[in-house]
Amino acid sequence: MATHKQKQPLALDNVIATIDVNLKTHFRDATPLERFMQEYNECPLCGTELLYTHVTNFVHGSVKEEAHCEACKIRTKDNSHHLQ
Ligand SMILES: [Zn+2]
Numbered sequence: 001m002a003t004h005k006q007k008q009p010l011a012l013d014n015v016i017a018t019i020d021v022n023l024k025t026h027f028r029d030a031t032p033l034e035r036f037m038q039e040y041n042e043c044p045l046c047g048t049e050l051l052y053t054h055v056t057n058f059v060h061g062s063v064k065e066e067a068h069c070e071a072c073k074i075r076t077k078d079n080s081h082h083l084q
């Protein structure tokens with residue numbers, strides 16, 4: 001019989017969730033444009049395509065841009081732009 005069983009480090013007892021990120025694949029030789037497009041379109045946590053909403057206020061001449069991830073239920077962007 002095996003006498004030594006693997007013991008988990010004590011700190012791991014308190015871990016609720018972990019996020020595995022493969023940085024090597026994520027940033028593999030991506031051009032600055034590819035990185036920008038990926039950052040713009042994908043959730044930084046899970047990579048799911050972000051959903052954008054734009055609310056235009058013609059009185060104040062502004063557009064409110066929000067992006068959120070359906071999978072993580074987080075809002076990742078909240079920007080306002082002036083109409084040109
Ligand atoms: Zn996500």
